[in-house]
Amino acid sequence: MAVIEIKNVAKRFGEYQALHDINLTIADQEFMVLLGASGCGKSTLLRIICGLETATEGEIWIGGKRVDHLAPKDRGISMVFQNYAVFPHLTVFENIGFGLRMQKMSNDDVKRRVERTAGLMHIEQLLTRYSGELSGGQRQRVAVARALAMEPDVILMDEPLSNLDALLRMEMRAELKGVLAESNTTAIYVTHDQVEAMSMADRISVMHEGKIVQAASPIEVYRNPAAEFVAGFIGNPPMNFLEATPQGGGKFSVAGHSFDGPSAANSNLQFAIRPEDMTLAENGFPAVAKVVEPLGAHLLVTCELDGKLFRAILDSEMQVKPGETLKLAPVKDRIRWFDPETTLAVA
Amino acid sequence: MTAATTDVAEPSQDTRKAGRFVYVAGVVLLCAWVLVPLYFLLINTLSSPEAVNAYPKSFIPEFDLGSLTFFAGFDGILTALKNSILVAAMTMVMSILIGAPAGYALSRFEFRGKELFRLLILLTRAFPLPLLALPLAVMFIRTGIDDTVFGLALVHTTLAIPFAVLITFSLFSGIPIELEEAAWTLGCNRVTAFQKVILPLVLPGITASAIFAFVISWNEVFAAAVLTIENRTLTAFLLQNLDTSPLHLKFAGGFILVVPALIFIFAVRKYLFAMWGIANR
Structure with missing residues (x-):
């Protein structure tokens, strides 16, 4: 039972407004990822939920209880830090048992709980070691085990994997997702890595300049970005944009081709399409290939179209040479439209 | 071709050799700088009065304990020793109790005037003690803490606090805030x-x-000489009495002053390394 409600939370550091009127409800046992570039306020929001930072305005409710005046220890939360924050003067065992000891739990119970949590994170053999004797990945496991051992209602993670190397990160990603799913806790996970966000989240909150731009399932965020920012941030490479001018009757002209657009709109729009949603077709846009990157699974071609750079992901069997003109056509039902005034999506 | 390469290689080897020589010579010089006076102090302390004044000197001590026995029986020296230890211990405790919280606050909190505060801490060392001695003595007499161990410890604490604050400040700053947050x-x-x-x-x-504060207090002589009469510390006591003593007793007195500090520093040397951040992480 730990629904998290963030109501009208704002944070100012002097003149600088770090968070603008954030409203977000995170369901019990949901895995919520706060995703955004550095400086977008995602860590600040997490720290406000944790109680390490106080909001200038607004309320935080956890499990139906208002907590924004409470100390971190009274909020029923655990936190995993980016730099692990494993206590260097204690063994792994004492690190994991630290919070339990603070609760005055009996020695036997501490031992049982520590051993079980260590088992979950596969670090049983490290219990007598000190943090100085551990690798980065092992330290991260200790930090997660320490948070899990508290059996919190909510577990907060601030870029927990960003200090690990790529291979380890992939391994930990899957493992963390599994462990958290079993632990029945509500999780808030801050990251700037969209792959991490897509692969782990039940729901992603994309943040930009102190606001939540979109909070939706990973597929929804990917398929139907709510704003240009999301479209340009999620996906590697991100969505392509082209200018669209209205022709009346819901028709829009894009780089000399006519498409069915949002019928209500009657002003200039942005036409957006994902690189992998381009196919070769006789009636497609003429695009001059500039850079061809064979990525193994597919071929990434950066072309010039309508005076702008335009990326397309094609089959790896294709033979494309720089300078060649390709005929690229978008998959019709994957086209999205954005209003350049509001930057929001138009249906 | 081969000749050319050896021509190029040899000077670099020479430079390395020369660098090594300078390094070793530097270390030897520095050690001699510290050890030679100490050694002479030791020889002269353990020599009979005749040997101290003799020329040429022998480099082997005679193990004549005459001067030291004289000091052991010297009236007031044990009290002075006790006073020195008391003052130093009080200085140590007070400077840490006051300095460490200040260091913590400086490293963890942002507050108005923080930079000014740091500067002021250093500025406390800018006033020479002789300048402060007279007003201090007057003030101490008025408040009734003149000629007391506590009064002197207060002055020594003032001298030690800037170091205590700045050292603890860097200690606390070296500990990631996340550990505390966790x-x-x-x-x-x-x-x-x-x-x-x-x-x-x-x-x-x-x-x-803390040890640093202890040593500062142990070595301090000016305030001790001005602010105390009956309850003198060892430094002030020896300064007063050795002035008119024969040479061999001066050596022995110096030896008595140096040795406890040396033993103390030696005993806690690993913590001193920690202070410079070698063993702290």
Whole structure:
């Protein structure tokens, strides 16, 4: 039972407004990822939920209880830090048992709980070691085990994997997702890595300049970005944009081709399409290939179209040479439209 | 071709040799700088009065304990020794009790006038003690703490606090705030987090800074000589009495002053290394 409600939370550091009127409800046992570039306020929001930072305005409710005046220890939360924050003067065992000891739990119970949590994170053999004797990945496991051992209602993670190397990160990603799913806790996970966000989240909150731009399932965020920012941030490479001018009757002209657009709109729009949603077709846009990157699974071609750079992901069997003109056509039902005034999506 | 390469290689080897020579010579010189006077002090302390004044000197001590026995029986020296230890111990405790919280505040909190505060801490060392001695003496007489161990400890604490603050400031700054934050999320409040996480980590450094305060007090002679008459510390006592003593007793007196400090520093040398950040992480 730990629904998290963030109501009208704002944070100012002097003149600088770090968070603008954030409203977000995170369901019990949901895995919520706060995703955004550095400086977008995602860590600040997490720290406000944790109680390490106080909001200038607004309320935080956890499990139906208002907590924004409470100390971190009274909020029923655990936190995993980016730099692990494993206590260097204690063994792994004492690190994991630290919070339990603070609760005055009996020695036997501490031992049982520590051993079980260590088992979950596969670090049983490290219990007598000190943090100085551990690798980065092992330290991260200790930090997660320490948070899990508290059996919190909510577990907060601030870029927990960003200090690990790529291979380890992939391994930990899957493992963390599994462990958290079993632990029945509500999780808030801050990251700037969209792959991490897509692969782990039940729901992603994309943040930009102190606001939540979109909070939706990973597929929804990917398929139907709510704003240009999301479209340009999620996906590697991100969505392509082209200018669209209205022709009346819901028709829009894009780089000399006519498409069915949002019928209500009657002003200039942005036409957006994902690189992998381009196919070769006789009636497609003429695009001059500039850079061809064979990525193994597919071929990434950066072309010039309508005076702008335009990326397309094609089959790896294709033979494309720089300078060649390709005929690229978008998959019709994957086209999205954005209003350049509001930057929001138009249906 | 081969000749050319050896021509190029040889000077670099020579430079390395020369560099090594300079390095070793530097180390030897520095050691001699410290050890030679100490050695002469030792020889002269353990020599009979005749040998001290003789020329040429023998480099082997005679193990004549005459001068030292004289000091052991010297009236008031044990009281002075006791006073010195008392003052130094009080200085140590007070400068840490006052300095460490200030260091913690400086490293963890942002407050108005923080930079000015740091400057002021250093500025306390800008006033020479002789300048302050007279007003201090008057003030001490008025408040009735003149000629007391506590009064002198107060002055010494003032001298030691800037170091205590700055050393503990760097100690606390060296500990990531996340460790403390992690402790807060795991059921600690500010006080218990400090006890359970920060204190164990800074203890070696705190010890080092305490020892530093102890040594500052132990070595201080001016304030001690001005502010005390009956309750003199060892430095002030020896300064007063050795002035008119024969040479062999001066050597022995110096030896008595140096040795306790040396033993103390030697005993806690590993914490001193910690102070310079070698063993603290």
